[in-house]
Amino acid sequence: MRRTVAALALLAALAAAPAALGSEAHPTLADLEDEVMCPVCNTPLEMSQSPAANRIRAFIRLRIDRGETKSEIKSQLVDEFGDGILAAPPKRGFNLLAWLLPLAGLLAAGVAVTLAARRWRSARDPAPAGPATNGRGPIDPDLERRLDEELARFDA
């Protein structure tokens, strides 16, 4: 089962890779519109029809026509408007926190859930105390002593 899932995941990754590479080398306006913000309206470019957004679209189109890559175009936009033009913060410096904190939160939640589940399980199934008793309570020590004496007498 695990092997099947891994094989399917690998196939999906291989199928998506050429599209991602194509989008990087030969981006369309749509490829960039959801990764770039409108600096005036603070919404993704694809959701804005403001004059500023339209000028940025023209800026992108011109560079697509020149054959520039997605990264090159985004880098030029950052040069013009700063990091704030990108919909996702760059993975460096203080902005790295925006990527790491949710992961750390997920990890902490996972650890907390695991610990809680363990505690709940151990509370529900107490460890067996002493030898098995066939579902009955432990034998009375006095009764056990007498039983041992009887058995010894019987053996003799």
Add this chain to the structure above:
Amino acid sequence: MTGRTKLLLQAASVALVASLVALLAWQLATKDDGAGLVKAVKRGETPPAPPLALPRLDGDGEMSLASLRGKAVVVNFWASWCEPCKKEAPLLEQAWQENRADGLVVLGVDARDIRSDARTFARRYGITYPVLHDGPGSTLGHWGTTGFPETWWVDRQGRLVGYKEGQVTQEDLDRYNARALGSR
């Protein structure tokens, strides 16, 4: 879980929450107070102008408002994609030409704009006064600028003496230029 591990985890959680609270406090403390300036000037007060130091649009180094101390300054925030900015640009240029000998400087701040678009704009409208470029718009909050165009008048002592939200008119220029130039 041992008591020590538990204590460590609790300490780490408290430290995390404390650092997030500190971050929030820092954000609030360093928040731009431009809106307060607008209100103050509208009440007739003359607060000191916020600092302004940016690269020039023509690429010829940096320029600051502080370097113009002793002159009256019209600080005009604009962008090439802004329609009213196109209409007021000739008026600002005329004000600069007519008053520069008296010590008035028009200082344009092109913000949230593409440099090449802004340079084309400046050529098209014959702008000869100095223009600074603020692509990310990092100065806007300090000056209370929420849209374009917006214009401030700074007197010779560096105090704000006038504010106009939207396109300036000749009447605005006459009134506030005189106020800014008035105090020597």
